[in-house]
Amino acid sequence: MSIILMIILIIIAGVAMGAGVHFIPVGGAPAAMATATGVGTGTAMLAAGAGMTGLITAASMANENPILIIVAGAIGAAMMMGITMFVANLIYVYGTGVIPVSAKIEKDPITGLPQEAYKTPGTEGHGVPTVSFVSGLVGGALGGLGGGLSFYAISDVANVTFKNVMANPSPETIIIIAAVCSIGLFFVNSVVASYNIGGTIEGFHDPKFKRIPKGALASIIASLVIAIFIAFIVGGI
Amino acid sequence: MADSFVTNENSMLILGIVGSLILICLSGVSSTFGPLFAALGAVCAILWGANAISRVASYGLGTGVPSIGYMSLGGGIVSSLSGLIIAERFLSKSLGAVTAEYVGPIIALIIGLLIGLIIAVVAKKLIGMKIPVMIRCTAELGGAAALSIIGFSVAIAGSLNLTDILNTVVLTGMIGLLFILNTMAIQHPYNACLGPNEDPVRTFKCACHTAFLSMTVVGICAVLNLGYVSLPIIVLGLICWIISFRSFVNASYEDASEVKWSGLWPEVEQ
Numbered sequence: 313m314s315i316i317l318m319i320i321l322i323i324i325a326g327v328a329m330g331a332g333v334h335f336i337p338v339g340g341a342p343a344a345m346a347t348a349t350g351v352g353t354g355t356a357m358l359a360a361g362a363g364m365t366g367l368i369t370a371a372s373m374a375n376e377n378p379i380l381i382i383v384a385g386a387i388g389a390a391m392m393m394g395i396t397m398f399v400a401n402l403i404y405v406y407g408t409g410v411i412p413v414s415a416k417i418e419k420d421p422i423t424g425l426p427q428e429a430y431k432t433p434g435t436e437g438h439g440v441p442t443v444s445f446v447s448g449l450v451g452g453a454l455g456g457l458g459g460g461l462s463f464y465a466i467s468d469v470a471n472v473t474f475k476n477v478m479a480n481p482s483p484e485t486i487i488i489i490a491a492v493c494s495i496g497l498f499f500v501n502s503v504v505a506s507y508n509i510g511g512t513i514e515g516f517h518d519p520k521f522k523r524i525p526k527g528a529l530a531s532i533i534a535s536l537v538i539a540i541f542i543a544f545i546v547g548g549i
Numbered sequence: 550m551a552d553s554f555v556t557n558e559n560s561m562l563i564l565g566i567v568g569s570l571i572l573i574c575l576s577g578v579s580s581t582f583g584p585l586f587a588a589l590g591a592v593c594a595i596l597w598g599a600n601a602i603s604r605v606a607s608y609g610l611g612t613g614v615p616s617i618g619y620m621s622l623g624g625g626i627v628s629s630l631s632g633l634i635i636a637e638r639f640l641s642k643s644l645g646a647v648t649a650e651y652v653g654p655i656i657a658l659i660i661g662l663l664i665g666l667i668i669a670v671v672a673k674k675l676i677g678m679k680i681p682v683m684i685r686c687t688a689e690l691g692g693a694a695a696l697s698i699i700g701f702s703v704a705i706a707g708s709l710n711l712t713d714i715l716n717t718v719v720l721t722g723m724i725g726l727l728f729i730l731n732t733m734a735i736q737h738p739y740n741a742c743l744g745p746n747e748d749p750v751r752t753f754k755c756a757c758h759t760a761f762l763s764m765t766v767v768g769i770c771a772v773l774n775l776g777y778v779s780l781p782i783i784v785l786g787l788i789c790w791i792i793s794f795r796s797f798v799n800a801s802y803e804d805a806s807e808v809k810w811s812g813l814w815p816e817v818e819q
Contacts, residue, residue: 340613341613354612354613354616355616356612356615356618356619356620357615359619360619476638477634477637477638477711477715478711479712482720484720485715485719488719488720488722488724489630489719491725492626492630492719492725493627493630495623495626495728496622496623496625496626496627497623497627498623499620499622499623500664500668503616503619503623504620504668504671506616507610507611507612507672507676508676510611510612511610526675526676530671530672530675530676533667534671537664538624538664541627541628541631541660542627542631544631544634545627545631545634547634547638
């Protein structure tokens with residue numbers, strides 16, 4: 313793989329990571345008190361959980377078919393996101409005693425169930441309703457896809473060029489370098505995307521989701537800068 | 550004196566850049582105390598980063614304080630590795646291998662500042678964040694993150710040599726630990742102390758305690774590679790951690806209107 317193709321793939325991966333954050337139901341501090349829809353924590357935490365799981369599943373497929381690496385990353389991250397949202401819902405329903413409900417729409421577009429009547433007055437919804445759950449799975453998969461793609465691109469180039477940096481690099485060194493660079497890329501893109509949504513979002517049905525083009529452009533610029541320095545790290549430039 | 554030092558952003562900038570670069574470069578002077586100097590250099594960088602985060606996050610980021618910490622370390626980990634690698638590959642012939650090793654942290658600092666600057670410009674101009682100090686503080690955070698990673702990496706590897714760092718920090722996976730450890734040390738102080746009566750001196754004391762606690766953990770990680778040489782890092786880190794943690798707890802007690810032990814819940818018959 314040429315170094316230019318690696319940079320392009322890293323930018324595509326960065327956009328996928330940034331777009332993934334727009335799908336994930338991030339509730340922030342209000343959701344932690346069950347007064348807003350979403351998982352009760354910030355983007356960085358959700359991205360860390362889902363993204364790192366995706367990278368571990370992607371790295372476990374290192375040196376295999378690239379499609380296998382990317383799909384493994386996507387499934388790992390989506391699974392972690394799903395588990396997080398499911399356990400959060402268990403706590404909201406059986407611990408706090410609230411019904412998963414969205415405040416942004418009147419009817420759930422997937423199940424068709426009415427939302428407004430179940431929302432506690434004065435709150436912004438509770439828990440993770442079906443539409444947010446599905447959106448979160450898509451977001452996790454997109455984030456993991458980005459992680460897997462950047463991992464594949466970096467390790468594929470590093471396999472050939474990392475000998476410029478150190479003599480006889482072991483395969484483990486290359487895997488760790490690719491994983492570390494992907495993690496750096498992941499966090500930068502997820503936080504830039506999180507600035508774009510202003511911290512909290514319910515999923516693809518949220519009006520804030522329309523800001524995604526601006527977020528994609530921001531991800532392209534941020535990823536391009538990171539990608540150039542990753543090219544130095546793998547010894548390609 | 551301490552108040553004006555902690556609240557003045559330029560003095561913290563000098564502590565971060567000059568203090569930590571000098572201490573990291575001093576690691577080449579002595580093989581016994583070199584790792585200790587490098588770890589102290591990383592402590593300076595963490596104090597600088599914690600100060601920068603408290604200035605930018607006091608405007609309210611909307612995403613929580615940890616997010617900007619993770620972002621800066623995400624950029625910092627790329628900039629620290631690329632800085633060391635660029636110095637080794639492109640400058641070792643013209644400057645000599647040993648001088649190039651000393652230039653590595655400076656290049657990493659510049660790359661860290663640059664990545665932080667570009668991300669901040671994107672966040673401010675494109676996304677429309679309305680924080681006046683955003684650009685300066687995010688750039689500072691990128692630099693602090695890069696220096697803190699390099700300082701602790703040198704403390705674990707025992708030298709500024711790139712191959713040593715790759716073999717002892719990257720290959721062993723310690724770099725992942727440093728990523729989370731430094732993120733926590735930089736973002737926790739303001740995250741723990743924020744609020745209407747946030748006191749910069751108290752936040753600084755909290756930053757000292759997270760930095761020295763991280764230094765102790767790094768000292769323990771370095772035992773595998775350095776043996777007894779890592780002992781000064783652990784001992785000094787522990788002593789300074791106890792001092793700074795005590796002073797942080799005392800400052801919290803002084804600033805609280807009253808501290809009382811409420812006792813356990815009374816046992817009431819249902």
